[in-house]
Amino acid sequence: MNQSTLFGKTSKTSPKDEVSTNANLLIRGGFVDKVMAGVYSYLPLGLRVLQKVQNIIREEMNALGGQEILMPALQPKEPWMQTGRWSDPGPEVMFRVIGREDKEFGLGWTHEEIVTPLAKKFISSYKDLPLALFQIQDKFRNEPRAKSGILRGREFNMKDLYSFHANQDDLNTFYDQAQKAYAKIFDRCGLHALVTESSGGAFSKYSHEFQVLTENGEDIIFYCSKCEYAQNREISEYKTGDQCPKCNGVMAEGKAIEVGNIFKLKTRFTDAFDVKFTDENGKQQPVLMGCYGIGPSRVMGAIVETCNDGAGIIWPAAVAPYDAHIIPLGEEEIVTELLDEVVEELEDAGVSVLVDDRAATVGAKFADADLIGLPTRIVVSSKSLSKGGVEVKRRREQTAEIISKKDVLTWLQK
Ligand SMILES: [Zn+2]
Structure with missing residues (x-):
């Protein structure tokens, strides 16, 4: 997938009305x-x-x-009447819909x-x-x-x-x-x-x-940090500092x-x-x-x-939208060729990739890669080539390293 055509764009500013x-x-x-x-x-x-x-x-x-x-x-009213839940909890929880001839339904x-x-x-x-x-x-x-x-x-x-x-x-x-x-x-x-x-x-x-x-x-839950026994506060018989009923650990809130x-x-x-x-x-x-x-x-x-x-999301590999974020820098033929080879090899091996082909600064591309949070980032540039291949970095780690093109797949699967 090329990022230039991906529907939806990143934004630097936080939405005003969102607190979460x-x-x-x-x-x-x-x-x-x-x-x-x-x-x-x-x-x-x-x-x-x-x-x-x-x-x-x-x-x-x-x-x-x-x-x-x-x-x-969209559900009929009758079975909800039969269980008593049309009125309890009722509209406090259930959206009600009025259909033709004032017939009532619930969502x-x-x-x-x-x-x-x-x-x-x-x-x-x-x-x-x-x-x-x-x-x-x-x-x-x-x-x-x-x-x-x-x-x-x-x-x-x-x-x-x-x-x-x-x-x-x-x-x-x-x-x-x-x-x-x-x-x-x-x-x-x-x-x-x-x-x-x-x-x-x-x-x-x-x-x-x-x-x-x-x-x-x-x-709010009370839990034992040792054996992980836990109770919801709504029913809990315990408080912070109590001994865990299952082991010799201590309950925390x-x-x-x-x-x-x-x-x-x-x-x-x-x-x-x-x-x-x-x-x-x-x-x-x-x-x-x-x-x-x-x-x-x-x-x-x-x-x-x-x-x-502070920089963005860090998706666990199993749920990440793509496995790798590939960032080409520069438009030299040598970079484009290497990019095509890396993308082809990874996609052939079943690795899904998002390629940042947008005309943006290096800083903006790196910031977006951190924000989007794919598990791995691969930079393809004439600089990385001169050092011996491509620059790879895991989202969870701070440091990047240069590896040879033929080692990319092995590195990803590690
Ligand atoms: Zn315990």
Whole structure:
């Protein structure tokens, strides 16, 4: 991809109305564009990151045995009346839409009201269980304060998985597997998430949140820095300095971003929609449910919040929009030839590259490379050639080095 034709441009100045680090860097880097508070357009660079996060999640959900579906954002009022959630939490959370003849609809902020009646149509026997359905789709929340960039949107991208089980043991087993899959997803995305106990509602003692410690987090958790046992402050029995209940470490308080949550719903929704199955003995039994959410857009925001420095974003390799930023300096034939050779070799090897072919100063190109934050920067110039090849630098490191053209691929893969 040539940067001169890439849609979206970098900007030196911070947007006036954005207070969050993630929105500032993502807007300045040309990843997203703000439409209104809590609502953003994804430009080509930003969409590439979002899709990489989505694909990591999709791979792990498929490995867990999930089947991907797509449910509507526009939802009828009736199933929400049936669960009581049309009025509680109601319009505080759900955007309502008035259609023709004053018919009311809602924009989905979660999908139990759609997926439970859907599953009911196909579950009749114990042979139909367990079942796990997931989707990656945009959701809507009537947020009172949408000031956290893509961390807390009024429209946001979400992966939601719903599992259906014949008994508690089966739900527990799947829940533990889902927890492991989640840990793997965050790890692959370059996030260190703490499994944090939180309120389980009326049906379980605890649910679990995945919390990433960062100064800009909106949640407060208490955690053990030794074994990483953690509880959300909302339910915590601990305070700073208490001994960890799991090891001899000490509990500390920290701000964190919630990037995922898993919840045993048990029969909360299957009771509301009367979802039953026939067991091995021909007896009718209630179906048990679990739900498991991760917001890809929020994960992307959390990555920016935790992976940046004064100059810009530092994308983890697995979610970077491109693998390498190639910067040619000068228009001599010798430089152009070397550039073509390097680009061809890397692209043949499956390395995606962004080539800064713009007519800009060296300083401006380097500043933009730092702001956009691709994992590696490769400078091709007559100066680098005279020193023996190309100049390479990792975004995380301060110093550049000259390596021979034939070693570029090996260096990138190191
Ligand atoms: Zn501990």
